[in-house]
Amino acid sequence: MEFRIERNALAEAVAWAARSLPARSPVPVLGGLMLDAGGGRLRIRGFDYEASAHIEVPADTPSAGHVLVMGRRLLDICRVLPDTVVECALHGTRFTVEGGGTRFGLSVLPVDEYPALPAPPPFRGTADAAEFADAVARVAIAAGRDDALPVLTGIQLRLDGDSMTLAASDRYRYAVRTVPWKPDAEAGTGADGCEPVEVVVPGRRLAEISRSLAKTGSIRIGLNTPGGPGGSGGGLIAFEGDGMRTTLRLLEGRLPRHGKLFALDSPAIAVTRREELAEAVRRVAVVAEPNSPVRLDFSARGSLLLQAGYGDDVAAQEIPATLDGAADLAVAFNPGYLLEALTSFDAPRVRFELLGPGLRALLGAAPDADAVPDADAGDAAREDHRHLLMSVRQLS
Structure with missing residues (x-):
């Protein structure tokens, strides 16, 4: 395996994928990032069972292959590399990163122990990336911080026809914002009499993801809600834009209905x-x-x-x-x-x-x-x- 890429492009891609890495994990491989090079592309993946991240960027790939390395260590290396073309290669059980006369060597993790990323759920529609990020930021301030009540740490998304309503509450305040979105023709999210879909997404991670995708123009949103047509916890939500895709596991439960509270x-x-x-x-x-x-x-x-x-x-x-x-x-x-x-x-x-x-x-x-x-x-x-x-x- 061998690839060459601009340092800034590599650093940005690694930083984006590393958002999904757990701060601490008893499973060492979950602290790793999977790098897959081939066909003129570099694909980087991260996964911790609750969230996954996948990003794809152009690269010169004379020798295809994949490697699993410690993600945060690779991120630290990318931050201090000179601003030049970076050459990366796998030599047996050693992964090297070299650029501008600086050379780093990294041990690799066992690829066969790395879990497969979840399949992305079916996409339901698209939203303006900047408008979505702005809406998330405005309601996220009302989300709870107490992990003992997980649903209150989330942001609720309701897809109904051509509108998306975001809501968050910590019991002392309740923020709601509605933005337009474009459902797919066969999405079944409130259009043409179909039942609206309502899910709760981890608030902190949604805020990070929306910020990172804010400049992509538009994002596609996918949902898998096994609890029924109207949605519940236990499923997945996916966000995709400009070669970046991430999934989050939904939270169980729903927020109190704000209609009566606001009346x-x-x-x-x-x-x-x-x-x-x-x-x-x-x-x-x-x-x-x-x-x-x-x-x-x-x-x-x-x-x-x-x-x-x-x-x-x-x-x-x-x-x-x-x-x-x-x-x-x-x-x-x-x-x-x-x-x-x-x-x-x-x-x-x-x-x-x-x-x-x-x-x-x-x-x-x-x-x-x-x-x-x-x-x-x-x-x-x-x-x-x-x-x-x-x-x-x-x-x-």
């Missing part, structure tokens, strides 16, 4: 400038103790007073805001949660639907007061991204 009964409606509110939260939260809330006092007189801290260590700032449905209303939020919710929006203004202290609060984009109204896109634009927060019951 608030006769809420008060407050609107304010998003960036101005975010800056105010950052300022007053400086004096707040860890896990202490920031209080928001909305007034029908057209103002919002933010307060934080206790005793002599306090901070306050007033900014313009409108309030409809109540004379005055005070709520409090975890400042970190509130800031993450605010930064997940692009709109100049943010809209709060408020019930009161200790109750749900729904955030959405509000039309810019200075913009020309668009009768065709107003409501749809406002509803493509929503973020639910639980307000703090006790106010200072």
Whole structure:
């Protein structure tokens, strides 16, 4: 086996495949990357039973063959190689990497002990890669971090006709974003009366994958849901774009339905400038103790007073805001949660639907007061991204 490739191309391919490698594994071969050269292509694969990665790049391959080497060691080598053409070859049980007068030797792992990668599930359709990555990033902030509740660490994908809805929740907040996608003619994902498909994907890994594929133009998404037509856990999801393909094992379970949670009964409606509110939260939260809330006092007189801290260590700032449905209303939020919710929006203004202290609060984009109204896109634009927060019951 022998191949030649530009150092940057090799480093990028190895780095992408190494994303699937486990941090620690009792099975040594799972820390390896399989390199397969032949036909003018270099294929690199990684697998840890929960996720797989496969990438294919052009290379000069005078001698075909394959080798299994420790992935992170190869990645470290690629990072320090000179920026030149790299020559790699297998000599018995030794794999060499050479470029610019620098030479490395690596021991190899037993190829016959490496598990076969799972077959990719059937593809259901395509999505814009950048738009998908952006949607994942905006909802991932609401995903849980507690591995004792695996389903809450995931991001739920719902495919229904030509729309894809992404959702995440850690029980204290719930983010939902809807983006368009193009289902295959025979996908059966809500189009022409077919049942929608709903699955939960590991959130951290989905965020990494979507970022790495963001510049590929478009991605194909495949699903295998053995639990039934509507989907459940236990299957696989695949993402493919620009010579890169990865699979993830789905999580068992589903998130609570957000439809009823987001339907608030006769809420008060407050609107304010998003960036101005975010800056105010950052300022007053400086004096707040860890896990202490920031209080928001909305007034029908057209103002919002933010307060934080206790005793002599306090901070306050007033900014313009409108309030409809109540004379005055005070709520409090975890400042970190509130800031993450605010930064997940692009709109100049943010809209709060408020019930009161200790109750749900729904955030959405509000039309810019200075913009020309668009009768065709107003409501749809406002509803493509929503973020639910639980307000703090006790106010200072």
